[in-house]
Each structure stands twice: as C-alpha cells, then as structure tokens.
Amino acid sequence: MSLPATFISAVEHLVPGDRRFDDPLSTLAFGTDASFYRLIPKLVVRVEAELEVVELLKLAGAHQVPVTFRAAGTSLSGQAISDSVLIVLGDNWNGREIRGEGTQIRLQPGVIGAQANAVLAPFQRKIGPDPASINACKIGGIVANNASGMCCGTAQNTYHTLAGIRLVLADGTVLDSEDPLSVTRFFATHADLLAQLGELGKQTRANSALAAKIRHKYRLKNTTGLSLNALVDFDQPLDILSHLMVGSEGTLGFISAVTYNTVPDHPHKASALLVFPDVESCCRAVTVLKQQPVSAVELLDRRSLRSVQDKPGMPEWVKGLSNSACALLIESRAASQSLLHEQLQLIMASIADFPLEKQVDFSEDPAVYNLLWKIRKDTFPAVGAVRQTGTTVIIEDVTFPIEQLAEGVNRLLTLFDKHGYDEAIIFGHALEGNLHFVFTQGFDSEAEKTRYSAFMDDVTQLVAVEFGGSLKAEHGTGRNMAPFVELEWGHEAYQLMWQIKRLLDPQGILNPDVVLSDDPQIHLKHLKPLPAADAIIDKCIECGFCEPVCPSKGLTLSPRQRIVIWRDIQAKQRAGIDTRELEAAYQYQGIDTCAATGLCAQRCPVGINTGDLVRQLRGRDANKQRSADWLANNFHRTMQGARVMLHVANGARLLMGAPLLSRTSAAISKASQGRVPQWSPAMPQPLQCLQLPAAIEDSRPRVVYLAACVSRAMGPAATDTEQMPLLDKTRALLEKGGFQVVFPAELDSLCCGQPFASKGYSEQAERKKQELIDALLKASRGGLDPIYCDTSPCTLRLLENGLDSRLKLHDPVKFIREQLLDRLDIRPQKKPVAVHVTCSTQHLGEAQGLIDIVRRCTNEVVIPEGIHCCGFAGDKGFTTPELNDHALRNLKSAVQHCEEGISTSRTCEIGLSQHGGIDYHGLVYLLDRVSQPRA
Template identity: 55%
Template sequence: MSTAVDPGAWRDLKAALAETIPQARLIDDPLRTLAFGTDASFYRLIPRLVVRPHSEEELQTVLAECRARRLPVTFRAAGTSLSGQAVTDSVLIQLGQGWRGHEILDNGRAIRLQPGVIGARANALLAPFQRKIGPDPASINTCMIGGIAANNASGMCCGTAQNSYRTVRDIRVILADGALLDTADADSVAAFRHTHHELLAGLERLSAETRANEELAEKIRHKYRLKNTTGYALNSLVDFEDGIEILKHLMIGSEGTLGFISAITYDSVVDEPQKAAALAFFPDMGTTCRATTALKRSPVSAVELMDRAALRSVQDKPGMPEVLKALPEEAAALLIDVRGNDDDELAARMQAVQQMLEGIQTLEPVTFTRDAATYALYWKIRKGLFPAVGAVRETGTTVIIEDVAFPIERLDEGVLALTDVFQRHGYREAILFGHALEGNLHFVFPQGFEKPGEVERYQGLMDEVAQLVGVEYGGSLKAEHGTGRNMAPYVELEWGADAYALMWEIKALFDPENLLNPEVILSRNPTLHLENLKPMSAADPAVDKCIECGFCEPICPSKDLTLTPRQRIVIRRELARLEALGERASDDDRMRMEALWDAYAYQGIDTCAATGLCATQCPVNINTGDLVRNLRHERNLGQAGAARLLGRHFSGTTRIGRGALNMAGAARQTLGKNLMAKATGGVRRLSGDRLPQWSPALPRSAPIRVLKREAAGEPGRDKVVYFPSCATRVFGASFDDTESRSVMEITLALLKKAGFEVIVPEMIGHLCCGMPFQSKGQFEEASHKARELNRELLVATQNGRYPVLCDTSPCTLQMQAYLDERLTLTEPVSFAHDHLLPRLSVTPLKERIAVHVTCSSTRMGLSERFVALARACAQDVVVPADINCCGFAGDKGFNTPELNASALEGLADQVAGCSAGYSNSRTCEIGLSQHGGIPYRSILSLLDRASRAP
C-alpha cells in the first residue's frame, strides 16, 4: 500500500500526469482528498492523489504511470458503496464529466452506457420504449452504472434473473496493463485474442478445471441460485467456456480489482406500466417466511419482508398507517408488488397471489391497492427503514447495513437464528428487512467504535454471523452490496479453500502486481474489517444525523465545481474532530485545521447555493444549507450592523439596485456587449473578485411605477393580494428578449384578464421576505423583515381572507416557512395551475419551449404541476435532464458566477431549438438566459401569451 511508498513517488506521479492532464484534475490538497475520498461505508482512507480523467486515453496514462511506480489505484463512481470498496490511501480515479455518454440500441432493447451515467438516468432514457435496465438498487437515483456493474448491484425487483451478470450484452474494459477490450467490436476481440492469449487461455483452463471438479462446480451453482456478490463471479467459469465470455462476466461484481469498465451494454427488460401493491401482516416470522415461500411460485414483481422492529422504526412518522402501531410484538409484514402490461394481466396476477396465500394466517385481509398515493406510501415504508435507524442513532455513531442471503427453504429458521445472534451481542436496536423472494435480508444497526469494547463487540457479531450464514446455512454473506473490505476476511470461510484459491488465481491473471484496488474482495489480513474505521464527530445539530450515503450529490449545483453536501459535512466533521482535541492537538493537527478552514471558506461556504434541494433527496431530511448558513452567520457577525442598515432602508436599497441597472444598461449601449464584458471582467479581477460579475443577460431595471396604477379587475370580483418580490421590483425585462414587459406588468395583466381584483400591500417598496439576509446568515435582520411583511400581508388580506400571490418561487417558500399560518401563500405555478387556468381560454402555442423547475418549486412539490402548466400552454415542452438547480442562488450568479456556469453546463445543447425558456424566479432566469442561449421568462408570460379571457 501507499504507506510504504517513497513520498517522492507522489510528486513524480503528479508531475508526469500533468503533462497530459490539467492540474485542476490532479488533486492532492488536504481538504479535497479527504472530501473526495469519502464514500458511504464506515471506513476512512485518505487518497494521496485524486485524478479525474475525462477519457480512456487519460485513464490509460494514469494506469501506466502508476504501474511504473507500483502505486495502487482505486476507481470511484458515485461513492454509494457500503462495504469499503471505493476508498484508498493511494491513487483514487474519480469519474465525473466525460463519462456520461449513452446510446439506445435495437429500439430500446439494449442500451450502451458509460460508467458515469446515473442509474435513474438510464431508466429515463429507456422509458419511452417502456423498458428499463435490469438492476434496480435502492440507490438508483444516485449510484452510477460503473458502480452498479462493478458491484453486481441488484435491488428489490430484479432478483438474480435481471442483475448485471444476467443482462450484460457487451462490455468495454481497460485492464491493469492498459489494454482495451470492447466485446462488441469484432476487431477489438480479435486483437485482444492475439495480444492477451495467455490471459484468455488461463481463464479457459480455470473454467475446464472447475467444471471437471464436480463438487466445486455444484457448490458454485448452488451459491448462485442465491443472490451472491461474495468474492469473484465464479459462476462465469461454469457458465462459459470461451475466454472472452468468461472475462466479460468476471468483470461484473469485481469491484474494480480486475479492470475498469469504461462502457457496458445492457439488454433492457420490460417495464410493466400497471402496478399494484399489498401490505400483508402476519402473526409471526415463521408464518411470514412460509408465505414468502408460497409467493415464490406466484407472478409477483417483488416481495419485501419487514420484521416488527423495522415496522416500529417508522410507525410514528407522518402518513404511516395506524395499523402499524397496533401490531403484536411477534408480527412481521410483506410488501407484495404485482405488475402487468395491462389491466387484465394485472388483475389475473393479483388473483393468483391471493390464491397462493389462501390457508396462510394473516392479521388482516390482504388487499391490493392501485391508488398511486397508497402504493407510494407502502414503498415509502419499505424505503424508509434504513434512514429511520440513521435518524435516531446516537450522535457520533455510524449506521451499518449488511445483507445476507439464506436458501429460501430455510429462510424462516435463518431469520430466527440471525435475530438471536443480534440479541446475544447486545444489538437490540437492529432491524431486519429485505428481498424475501431471494432469501436476501438486510440488517441495520447503529454502531459506534469510540467507546472501549465496541470494536471487539462488532468483531464478535460479524464472526458469528459469518459462521451462521456462510457455513451453517450455506448462504451468502454478501447478497448484493459487494464484498468490499467488510467481508474480505470472510470470503474463504464462506467459499472454502479450493474456491478461494481459484479467486486468487483469477486476480493474478488480471493483476499480477496487485495494484488494482488491493485489499478489496481478497485480503490476507484477518482484521481488515476492523481497521481504518471512519470517525463521525458531532459537528452541528443541523447535520449530525447525516449517514454520508451521498444521495444528495447528483442534484447539488456545485458537484462539478467544489464540494457536494455530503462532502461539506465530511469536512465540517473533521474540523470538529480537530477542534475537540483542544490542548491535546499537535502542531500538525493545528496546521491541518488552519489549512482546512482556509480552503473551506470557498470550497464549502462560498460556493454552496444553500437552496435546500439536497434535503429532498436526503433519507434523513438534512438541509446542508442550514449548516452553511450557520457558518456564514458566525463569519458575518461583524456585518450585522450593515445588514440592519440595508434592511431598515430597504426601499432605498432597491432604488440603488435599479439605478445600477440603468447605469449598466447605458454602458452596454455605449460599449457593446463584448467590450462591456472585457471591461467589467477586468475591474472584477482588480477588485479581487469582490465586485459582482456583469452578465450579458443582465436585464433592464423594473418599472416600479406600475404598482401605483389603479387596481386591476372590476370591484366585487375575487380578490388576490399581489406581492412582487424585491427581485422583480429591481430586475425588469431582458435587453435581448422580445418580451419587453417586466414580471410585474405581466402578472397584473394576467390577473386582470382572469377577472381578479388585485390588492398591492402598502409600503411595497420596503417589504422583503428576509431571504437575502437569511442566506447570508444575518438571521436577526431576516426575522425583522419577515415580521414586517407578515404584518402588512395580514392587513392586506384581512387576516388571511384573500390568497397571496408572490411572483417568485424561492421567496414564497421562505414566506411559507416564516409567516403566519393564516396566510394562503402561493407562487406563480401553483396559482396559475389551480386558479388561472380554469378562468382562461387557453390555446397551446405552436412552439418548442423549455422549462426550468426551480429548487423551491421542487421542495414545494410543484414539479408535476409546473410541467403540466407548460404543456397546457405549448405543444412541445423540453425539460432538460440533470439540470436540477441553476446555482444562481439570489446573488451567487453575480458574486460567484462560476457556480452558475458549472450548474448549467450542457443546458444550451438541451434547449437548442427552443423559442424561449420559462421559470418562476427572476434571478434564476438571468443565469438561465446567459447559459442557455435563449431568453428565459416568467411562466406567467407563457400563460398570458397562450390565453384569452373566456
């Protein structure tokens, strides 16, 4: 490992790689190596160098330079791995931009994917063909194809029939020596057979020997009747005789220890559109397991088992069925999912399931539901089990989730035996659930390693679990999460000496120098699983429940620029650990802490959009923006007076803003866009980036006078209180847009057309929801502005008698969090969809338009209504993929413009050919216009253009 390497080797490696790879993608500073080196497991190793290659050629260069210096390398995709297979203290090769290519084949019957494509994105690409990829891990919205294939991840519905091993058609792989093989390319295969004859001959020899060893061959077949990811895919040696096919299938589940999968072609599977589910309760685990065995012969899509402790962990959460609280202590449940291509097929399958359960005792009649909300609730119960443990664990502990598989015919006794093991070792908080049809069970429990005796207690548990599952029951110690470091010491125990020796032979054929992810899958170290345990220091109550799963990362706007929410928390925890050392801290500790804080100011604090979108994906509902705002509060305490001055003179502040826009507009007219960009860019650089960045999309100033006109609509009609945000009171229409009206003008015109009487609050120029202050950590002034607005809106609405329309979605979300519950607070999408569409005659425009669903709209659950509103107004609507947050974040687009640029990379290509884009936040629309190459406007403009009064 790297600890035995001459430190000069790292400098030499970086210098050599810098000749072909930009320095920005060669990372060795203390902050980012720790942040990027952290995965979802409970292990910590900090890489010496993180490399982000963008192409196969760059990756081959990295492998060659590392091989020349005998430096181990580890490949990382999304880092959702749970067993320690994606951490290293050597060279970490991290996927990112450049690995997201895809190609639909055979009219959707197959799909070719690069390893950086997120699993859910692959399914979205196949959805128009009513197909999907076979693997369906619970982390599919986050994990990448590279990790899915490298771990042979399966999930709730795919079982063993549709996992990566069974559905791989072709593979493109780079081996340790840099050789590239594409099994879909006949020329590549022919060349590889010539250059790597010895490797292929070795695999074919192992296959022949294994098939000749009847006892070993039968053991392998038995093991893969179960879900099994322990060790290498030895079934490839009995399933295939040709070396290419053996190699292709050995790569599946090899966890980056045999080579790098640079592309994989999956045979897709049918995605049956009709779905139903039943939540069946049984009096005890034995009855539950007998029901599972019966259902194995029925046409079910998934059967998920949950023990009483698992159900108890979620029974008090909002929306859970009341029946959960009344279940007896011995009870257990099955979530039974049935799917079909049409209504008749679904009905027939549901009836078949009911027949299979006849004669098996249940606590309540088994009833299927097709109601989408109830169906989603049932799956919410199942998917909420892992985070439920994470949310209630003691601060400073981690959450361990392991997965085993029993032969289905012994599932009931295996469950009881496993439960007894947990009780005897003091793990009474453990919950048990899993994919029952495959005998696949997950056990989840909180675990701390800091207190004396805890490591030994954990070792005792794992030793006994391994003996019970792997030996006594002939099951799998790892059913679908990959072997990793946590089970590497137990591979021989499960498989036996002959099969284990066979695995080492396979490793030697592919990687004779043991440089690809060493110590993962195979290890001679019997205590590997007890070493390099991750500290989980308390950092801030806002984030202490984080389990570092990484589910938040795909939607974070700074993910390709600096840090993700998970990584921000990782660094804050490390800082807290160092701070807690106090006088015990060494000089190195103090220097490290100082360096981390210095780097964290930009990497962690300044480049966080703090929109809270991460909370929508977090299994324990953490909004990392809360952490960042707390840090900004601490940093900006000395600016509280300035914030108070701005807040108490807010009308003047907005007037200054409009005046600055007028000056910028005049300069633009004089200098032209190009010269203006150069001049302002130079001034910004001279200021040390303290001055805002001018943008060609910077609009005109808004005509505030329009609010002083007579109220729109006839007296006596329905009334609405219109609160234009400070952003729309400052920013008017864009210079380059044919829509010359401000958002305020559009809103007033549309409300008048729909027959509303409009009320504008008094002191409108002075009012603000407080969000500009809240986002900078100026909590006191934010609260003051919210109280002011609350008072004026109560007056204007006659204590909530009339609804309030705010024309900016993020401000509405802020208001909903801090203003009086008597107020009915709406934003453009919800108000237009629910109140304007029914009053107007709408003719969809014959245009191709784009929509951007803002972070706040997503958090308010408006995504579907947003798209529905757009489709009611235009015939062709584009919703760009993977553009979740624009990163403009109020004023970040001016003060940290690189965040906006990074978040919107690729937008222009996706909206090419659109006449315009539509959103519901004026500041977001500025950044979207600049980076999308088309004008972005308020969604109310689209409705106004497409409608007329009835």
C-alpha cells in the first residue's frame, strides 16, 4: 500500500528534498540494519531538528502512517526497519552538556556512545552502558534498547542511571522532565494520560503476585517487552513515563535528549584468563566471583575458544585445551594501583580451591590484557567469517538465573546438537547469567526456516518457561522475540504491556510489530537475504560498525550500504532482472564517491575492506590501458605535466584573482563531471623541475629519502605561511639530525603505483611499485640504509602485500619517533596545533605516535572529533570535491582557535587547509621549528 498523497505533499513542504529519499537504491540501503530482517521503507526522512519530528508525528497521526525511528542501525533484533516511513537521525543531534564535574551528562540521541565517554574521560567518568557496539551505536539506540554490555550489569544500565529525559510522544507533544515549565504544561495538557499511568502503577504494586514477578524478572538482565519495572519502582506518573521510554525501542515515543548519572571510569585495570576443566566448575566459580571486586567476568565455552585458536596472535596453548574446557575472562578496575592489587589478591583467594586447566595470571600490561580481550571479541566475527556464503549470523541473547547457569549452558549445547547447529558457540556476561550464543542460519529454503523455527521454540521454552530466565537480556525484543513476550511474562503482564502501548500510541503508528505483535509468525517473516556477490564482501554481516569512519556516509552510501546494494545487483542479475538503472545510480553513489582508504576494514568485525571491492569495480571499467601504460612508462613526463597544470592554475590565479577562479573552476569541473580538477585557494604552487644535490660521502649515517610524487610536484599554496617546499624542509630537518641524505636514482621516474591502483589499473600499479623497490634496494645499498618516505599513503602502498625483507622503510612518524627525536633538543611552542591522522597513518599503526610527537612540540594538541578520513583520497578532492566537503564539514569549528594543522600527506593537507581555514603542513615543519641539533 502506498503512502497517502496528502501526507507526502505535507512532508515535502516540511523537509527539504536532499533529506527525503524514495528512490529504489536509497530505500534498499536504509532498509538494512544489523539484524537478519529487512523491510524496504516507502520513504526515508533524515531529520535535523526536534520540531521536524514533532510535525512528522502529527502528520503520521493525521494520515494513519506508521513510522520507525533509526539512529545507527546496529540493533540485532529487527527494531530499526520499516516498510512505511523511516525517520533517520541527521548530523545535528550531536549535542552534549557536562554537568557537575562530569557526574552528569546530557546527550542528544545522535551522539555515538564512545564519543560520550571521550568527553567524560578527563573527569575519569563514563556512561554506564557499555555495549560491544559502543564505537558505532548512538545514544538514542542505547536508551531505546536499554543496552548494557560487559561491565554494565543491571545496576549501571540506562534505566538505573537515568537522570532526565526529553521525549516526543506519538501526538507530537514534547516533554522535558528536567524543565519545570515543560512539565507544568504537560500536566495541564495530558493530565488524563498521567492519571492513567499512575493508576496502572498503583494497581500493579497492589497486585502482589504480579509485582513480585516483575521484581524477580528484573533482578536478571532483561529487555524482553516493555519496562514494567517502572510501574513498581516509581509512584510518580512522570517517573513512570520516563522509565517506560527506556527499552521501548521506539514504540512509545521519540527520545530527543537524555541525562545520565555517570559512573566512575577507574584508570587502573588488570585482566586474567582462567580455564576450568568443565562448565560446572566454571559456573560455580562465577557465583563466587559475583561477591568479589570484579568489573567483568566473561564466559567462553570450548567451542568459542576453538573458533579463534588459529587466529594470528592467539596463544598456542588454546589449541591444546580439552573438549570440556570452559574459560572465564576476568577484569578488575580500581582508582589506584595499590587498591587494584588488593582486589586481585581477594579475587584469586576466593577461587583458589577451584581446579584449573590453564591460567593466565592477572596482568596490568596492555599488551597482555588486550590479547586476552581479543580472544573474547574475536569469537563473534570468527563464526561470521567461516559461515557458508548466503547464510546469516544470528547472535541470541538470553539470561539464566546465575545459580542455574551451568545447567543452562549444558542444555543449550544439547539444543545445538539436536537441531544441527554444529558451529554454534556460547560466550557472555557470566556475572549476570547473560549468555550470547552465535550460530549461522540460511533462510533460502522452507526446510531451513522450519529448522530455525523449531530451534527457537525449544530455546524460548527452555529459557523462559523451564528456567524463568529472560529471552532478551540486552539486545532488545525487536521483531525477533515479539511473538514470545507473552510466553516469558504470562498473560497478565503481557496485557499490561498492551495497555501501556495503547495509552501512549493509541493509533499504533510507532514501530508496529516491534516488542509487541499480534502476529505469532512475525519472527519468521521479512528475513533478509545475504546472496553471494563477491569474495571480498561475502562475509559481511551488515552490522554497521564501519559507518562512523566512512567519509561518504550521509553524502551517498556507507560501506555497509555499498555492500547491500552490490549484493542486490548481483542477485537481480542472476534472476534475469534488468539492473541498468540501479547500476547507473550505484556508479556515483557507490563507486565514484568512495574514498577507498580502507578505514572501514579497521572497524569491521570480519576485516572487510569495502575499498577493495570499489577498486575492483573501477578496474572493470578501466578501459584506457594504453594511456595507463604510456603514463607508467613515461612517468617523468607525467610529473612534468602535473607541474605544467599547476603552473597554468597559478597563472590563472594571478590573472583572474582567487574568488573568480574558484567560481569558474567549480563550474567547469561540474560541467566536465570531474574530469577538470576544481581549483581552491589551498591549491599548491608548482615546484620547479627536480634538481637534487649530489651525494657526498662522509661519516654521517645515511638515510635514503623517498620523496613522493606529490612532494616532487606540489609546493606550498600561495597563501601558506610556510613557503619552503616539503622536500627541502624534510632534507634540512634530517641533516639537522645529523643524517646524510641520499636520493634514489632517476627519482622523477619513480612511483609507488598508488595513482594507478586507485583508478583500477592494477598491472601498471604493480609494475611501478616493483620499479621503485628495485631503485630503493640500490639506493639503500641492498637494505643497509633506512628509507624515509615523506608521505604516509605511499609508505602504506609499498608495505601492503609484503615488501622486500631487506628494505627498512619508514613513514615520517616512525622514522622521527625511532631515529630522529633522540638527536634533537625540542622546546615546545605555546600555540595550539590541530592534528589530522591520515587513513594510512592509522593503517600503519602510527596514529598515537603522531599525536605523541606533536605533543612534544606544542603545549596544546587539538584532535577534531569525528573526522577519521578527510575524503581527499588522492585526487578525489579535485575531481569529486563534494566528498572532501562532506567529510570535513565540521572541521573549521573544531580547529578555529588553532593557527596551524599537522598531517603526513600533502594531498590531504590541501583539503584540510581549505576546509579548516588554517594552514595544514607536514609534521616536519612543526618539528623543525621547535628543535635544535642535540649537542
């Protein structure tokens, strides 16, 4: 059924066209969340203000149009999808306010959980919830799902740390529980609703059996159904309403702000891994540890340990564990090291009598405890990585009473065997009896659907009925468990939930079929296909963890959405469906606007680099092989041509003036569809033809200086405060440090191959790379001398897929950190400096190294929040400037009090300078300015 024309017309007047989406590509892309369900919305609206939400809800009510709210879309139970109207948070929901020295924080729903903790870190505080998706999920979703996590337990979830909430009800009414005027107005306009909520609470508390059941259920981790504990924990209607919104999954209203009482974030921590001979002894230890000063106790069954035992870096002893082994990963935190040591002694003494098969003692060494936690964190993606193409990964989330945990684990293992889920693993937050079990499932046949249905029937009967546990501990009810809410809670409590739903959403337009549904088969409908598309991306589980670091998200597609659309294109083609229109849209949305820098791979649980797919697709369309061959074979002429183009641009600037040239070039670039680069005031001036000094042999240690092609062609911008070219500045700094600088022969003909690889010309790219490696071997005397590459992307390109083991190649950060700093005396400047950590610097593992070096050079370092990739992407800043514009749209406000920015890529610095309003330079400029040779 289509949306009413009058509704669509009203929305068109309310929300600008660039924030409304109804085309097939966009609706499919937004129809996907991290769950194994999919609905295709008829309309997607990106909202940027509370007033838009208010008016949309009024329109939805007037026209009986269902709506669903969406934050990050990392939810696992199907609660963030819609076949009607999907309301998605835009950029402007990122407000945060710290109160009382960090004891409280007020957050808008678009703030990513990790960002909230980052602003609280100076106060040694954090928000209570700590879901595994905290680097991607947003506050709106954390509150709406009452998400918890490994250290959160029940005491520190949103429900128990809620200090205030601002919400929009289904009728468009705004209520801010912290604003007395708003509360007074609400009491005047919604007295009847509040009275009914108060009466429901009174009746529930008076019903001793029901009240006892509710209290019992919530001593466990429980997100099944609505938060009925609000009716027994509070007697004031406003408190009841505020806490009912927590965990309501968008079915009772829209949350536009929340205030948390924060919790301590103790700086001292230690972790240990204890392997018990069997599940029973492991779970008995959990009941003892529950009384000890532990912050997290994670259970891993033998299957989960087996799933990661062959991964790089895993201890060899994991392979030798017995088949019945079961492990606990334990963490303790404290405000001081002495207190931590006291706690560790207490913990180990409490379980000293338990037999252990293997033990990794408590360690405060980050290298040790990070490896231990890597074992835990790699279990879920390990199952996803080995699943059969076309199947999905399902992670279920149940709670057993902790005293019955061992029996619960063994009974689940029995169900895996009964239903043929041989790959299934169990891990979880043992202190709360909260277990996650992960298995793979196909939905492409009725037999597979029937198997899944039978398995879920058995699981729900086991957990909810036999053990009185909860079917959803922290992942939310969604559509996944909606048919089983009554099974867990019983008829009386279930009807109470429906009373609340009808009271707050009388028309049933808020996220229908989520949490509560009349359809007993809803969990078996709208199942998401994961068809084979390409080996690069077939392991994608569509979790969305990649999205926060993608520079094109919000402009076009995110990595997750690129994969979704490409899967759909491939499936349609196999079915004989014409995909030309979809492919034409994907060319720009998916291919042309991808930076292909691979930051998504760092966040992806299964390590997928969506940029690899994009480069492959570009290679499919790379049909100018002869031109690419000529450019590769005559690279010195290519360099000359680049300098000529920069000369022409500089001449045009002098002739026309910067403002006119900027407008004219933008128009020409747009008309040529990016074939003519766009000029900006940050455009480099040309360097003259390369003239390098002859090497003079002396007693100084040698370093081979590999100046990247951009460093050999591009000088500083005309308006830059630094007018010495990077090549000269770098050479001078290296000589200041006492090095003899030598250059590879025929430098102007050399290239790492990156420009060819990014355009899809892999053969030419590899040929240039090998030529450069040969030249570096010769220049470094067979690898005797270290090599300094002045541009991080080129360093990464050379190191990818292996480099001749004889070569000692360094990017600027690594060389300065390891070999130059000790040769210099540094007097830090007082002026603040902005730092941009390039994508390649992150891939090289030198992000913290860069920040640490800059901190030695200046008293104040500014790292702009939320800018992970600048989107310049080699030449995309010239040919597709909107990608760079979008990626850096918030840069200027973040660096406005800085006079200079630092990076390690000349092309990135062009876009950064343009959008930041300050000059960005290579790291060597700052270091040279504040240093002197060490005596």
